[in-house]
Amino acid sequence: xxxxxxxxxxxxxxxxxxxxxxxxxxxxxxxxxxxxxxxxxxxxxxxxxxxxxxxxxxxxxxxxxxxxxxxxxxxxxxxxxxxxxxxxxxxxxxxxxxxxxxxxxxxxxxxxxxxxxxxxxxxxxxxxxxxxxxxxxxxxxxxxxxxxxxxxxxxxxxxxxxxxxxxxxxxxxxxxxxxxxxxxxxxxxxxxxxxxxxxxxxxxxxxxxxxxxxxxxxxxxxxxxxxxxxxxxxxxxxxxxxxxxxxxxxxxxxxxxxxxxxxxxxxxxxxxxxxxxxxxxxxxxxxxxxxxxxxxxxxxxxxxxxxxxxxxxxxxxxxxxxxxxxxxxxxxxxxxxxxxxxxxxxxxxxxxxxxxxxxxxxxxxxxxxxxxxxxxxxxxxxxxxxxxxxxxxxxxxxxxxxxxxxxxxxxxxxxxxxxxxxxxxxxxxxxxxxxxxxxxxxxxxxxxxxxxxxxxxxxxxxxxxxxxxxxxxxxxxxxxxxxxxxxx
Amino acid sequence: xxxxxxxxxxxxxxxxxxxxxxxxxxxxxxxxxxxxxxxxxxxxxxxxxxxxxxxxxxxxxxxxxxxxxxxxxxxxxxxxxxxxxxxxxxxxxxxxx
Numbered sequence: 001x002x003x004x005x006x007x008x009x010x011x012x013x014x015x016x017x018x019x020x021x022x023x024x025x026x027x028x029x030x031x032x033x034x035x036x037x038x039x040x041x042x043x044x045x046x047x048x049x050x051x052x053x054x055x056x057x058x059x060x061x062x063x064x065x066x067x068x069x070x071x072x073x074x075x076x077x078x079x080x081x082x083x084x085x086x087x088x089x090x091x092x093x094x095x096x097x098x099x100x101x102x103x104x105x106x107x108x109x110x111x112x113x114x115x116x117x118x119x120x121x122x123x124x125x126x127x128x129x130x131x132x133x134x135x136x137x138x139x140x141x142x143x144x145x146x147x148x149x150x151x152x153x154x155x156x157x158x159x160x161x162x163x164x165x166x167x168x169x170x171x172x173x174x175x176x177x178x179x180x181x182x183x184x185x186x187x188x189x190x191x192x193x194x195x196x197x198x199x200x201x202x203x204x205x206x207x208x209x210x211x212x213x214x215x216x217x218x219x220x221x222x223x224x225x226x227x228x229x230x231x232x233x234x235x236x237x238x239x240x241x242x243x244x245x246x247x248x249x250x251x252x253x254x255x256x257x258x259x260x261x262x263x264x265x266x267x268x269x270x271x272x273x274x275x276x277x278x279x280x281x282x283x284x285x286x287x288x289x290x291x292x293x294x295x296x297x298x299x300x301x302x303x304x305x306x307x308x309x310x311x312x313x314x315x316x317x318x319x320x321x322x323x324x325x326x327x328x329x330x331x332x333x334x335x336x337x338x339x340x341x342x343x344x345x346x347x348x349x350x351x352x353x354x355x356x357x358x359x360x361x362x363x364x365x366x367x368x369x370x371x372x373x374x375x376x377x378x379x380x381x382x383x384x385x386x387x388x389x390x391x392x393x394x395x396x397x398x399x400x401x402x403x404x405x406x407x408x409x410x411x412x413x414x415x416x417x418x419x420x421x422x423x424x425x426x427x428x429x430x431x432x433x434x435x436x437x438x439x440x441x442x443x444x445x446x447x448x449x450x451x452x453x454x455x456x457x458x459x460x461x462x463x464x465x466x467x468x469x470x471x472x473x474x475x476x477x478x479x480x481x482x483x484x485x486x487x488x
Numbered sequence: 489x490x491x492x493x494x495x496x497x498x499x500x501x502x503x504x505x506x507x508x509x510x511x512x513x514x515x516x517x518x519x520x521x522x523x524x525x526x527x528x529x530x531x532x533x534x535x536x537x538x539x540x541x542x543x544x545x546x547x548x549x550x551x552x553x554x555x556x557x558x559x560x561x562x563x564x565x566x567x568x569x570x571x572x573x574x575x576x577x578x579x580x581x582x583x584x585x
Contacts, residue, residue: 102563195543209542238549239542308526319503326504328576333569340581345506354514357505361496361515362522364503378529380539385532387540420522436543461543 003028004165005484008074008222011168015073022055022062022073022117029075029119033166036487041141042151042161044080045088046120051075058115070225071114077167079158080121081128082213083202084108087118091204092136093126095331095351105202106237107171107213107230114229119167122157126353127322128178128206130154131425134416135355142412143185144485145451149409152185154178158216159186163485169217169226173203175210176310177404177429180441183216184404184454187443187483189471190216191223194461195436196241198227199234207317208239210310210433219481220442220472224248227464243462251465252472256292260470263298263397268428274407280445280453281403284474288401291473298393298400302385303431309386310430311423312366312379319363325351358419387435394460399470403428404454408447428456438464440471443480452480489523491516 003011003025014020030048037043058073067073078084081091083101085108090096104112125135133141133156141156143149144164151160155172159182162170172179174192183190191214198213205211215226228249233242264285269278289295327333327347334350337343352360366375393400405425415422432439437458444455455474459467475481496515500507507515558564561574570577 099567102559102566235551239544241544302532305529305532308529311522312526312529323504327569328578330567331569337579340579341504343579344504348504349506349508352505354511357507357511358515358518360503360505361499362519365491365495365499365519365523368499368502375526377539378532378534380541381534381537382529382532383540384537385534387543419518420525423522434540434543 004032007218008169022058026052026055040164042157043120051117069114071116075117075119077161077170079172081204092124094137106199106234125154128154144487152182156182162188172216177426179214183441185409187452190441194438199237199240201236205321207314251468255476258292261397262293263400265300267303268402284444284455300389306431309379309382315359315363319360390435400458402456404441404456408451491519
């Protein structure tokens with residue numbers, strides 16, 4: 001049995017029945033990683049040996065016992081900006097190249113509570129700033145469908161690892177599309193939960209009012225399974241919502257979208273959208289209609305302001321959050337440190353890459369005396385309008401359907417010289433972070449060149465169940481999610 | 489929107505970021521182009537619109553003012569670039585102007 005080809009649900013069932021041991025699972029994934037990782041470069045650190053030790057201990061412990069927890073023995077990959085106790089967490093930055101967290105992120109502690117197996121930490125754009133993983137201090141990851149294309153970003157390593165069967169599922173983080181966009185590029189499923197649904201404790205902060213941890217998986221059922229474990233209130237994150245967590249897998253009982261009103265925002269189908277992507281997304285809308293959905297036009301009139309709003313708010317928050325990298329408590333310290341000020345300035349020069357510096361500069365500028373009202377305050381007001389757009393639209397519909405990105409995955413190097421072009425590739429995902437809603441990316445087709453295309457379903461805050469139901473119905477009616485990358 | 493090299497240097501100092509001469513030039517160009525795009529926000533009417541700082545309902549989260557278990561000193565210090573007797577060590581700051 002080729003264990004690496006199974007979905008999380010299938011592997012969990014197989015393990016639950018005692019048909020396979022945890023050690024066998026790790027062995028199978030070790031083989032697979034050794035085979036394709038030199039080409040895909042999804043991981044920053046692999047800890048297969050530690051995973052094997054854990055797996056053997058788990059097998060020993062389970063002798064004669066029932067295996068009840070869904071993630072028990074499941075080999076996962078974790079984005080390298082999520083703290084894992086005792087395991088290097090670099091954020092793909094020279095600044096944190098040797099940082100070993102003394103604690104687990106809450107999402108990780110919950111996985112650990114189920115005895116999951118950590119295979120390794122995945123690549124990202126430095127501090128999650130980027131849309132291609134090209135901003136990683138340790139080199140880019142590759143798209144398993146076409147090794148000369150980017151896997152998207154910033155959770156590109158997690159998406160590539162899932163697409164290349166180098167783990168059964170992964171966690172990513174999404175500040176402006178960083179789960180959904182790489183999921184679309186790599187033909188897998190990526191879910192950004194509602195802001196506050198999953199604790200951010202232990203997620204290295206980029207833009208605190210936008211960041212969310214979420215699952216990247218092979219199909220929709222797997223995303224529901226992972227969300228079940230990581231969602232919920234956490235006393236260590238005062239912005240995590242104190243609301244009950246439903247069993248998300250129950251949202252998958254219905255295979256139709258009857259009685260669901262589904263909105264198509266015309267602003268998302270304007271200039272700049274690749275015709276192949278438009279065609280695939282519109283065909284998906286037709287499919288949702290066939291499945292019983294009532295399709296309606298909706299307006300999100302502030303859409304055009306979203307990229308500008310996002311790049312002011314996210315960079316302002318980042319400039320503040322990244323002030324902590326000063327060479328004092330952890331991370332890099334420059335050897336040129338005769339004075340404290342010199343230590344700060346040189347440490348930050350040596351530790352940060354160009355995109356991180358650019359965003360710190362932009363955020364500092366937007367917050368600086370004399371510019372605050374024109375930029376930051378203006379962006380906060382625009383954010384209110386963007387949020388109100390969604391509130392108004394969701395009075396008329398239950399789900400909104402859009403593309404995930406304007407084009408399929410672009411080539412490595414294609415946009416890395418032009419930051420603004422790179423920012424514009426997030427145009428369909430960032431509004432959702434500004435408004436706080438949940439959204440999923442699922443495969444809905446392929447370009448002529450064989451690159452995956454993603455479909456985005458957006459729901460009301462804390463209605464992940466509706467998002468999952470819509471995504472599952474579409475997935476069950478189509479075969480896109482069964483197609484696997486050919487990397488070997 | 490033009491961001492001069494002097495402006496770049498001013499912002500870099502505020503951000504405690506040393507930047508090389510070549511970077512100053514590149515940032516001046518790139519930030520100008522990004523801010524020119526961002527200027528499009530000016531056309532958006534926001535008179536009387538309340539700002540959004542967070543999408544959550546604004547509630548204060550309190551906890552009891554009681555000590556609770558936390559990281560032991562050795563663990564908290566384990567990543568320190570330099571430490572002395574359980575403290576973070578930094579370059580001398582007294583007499584610095």
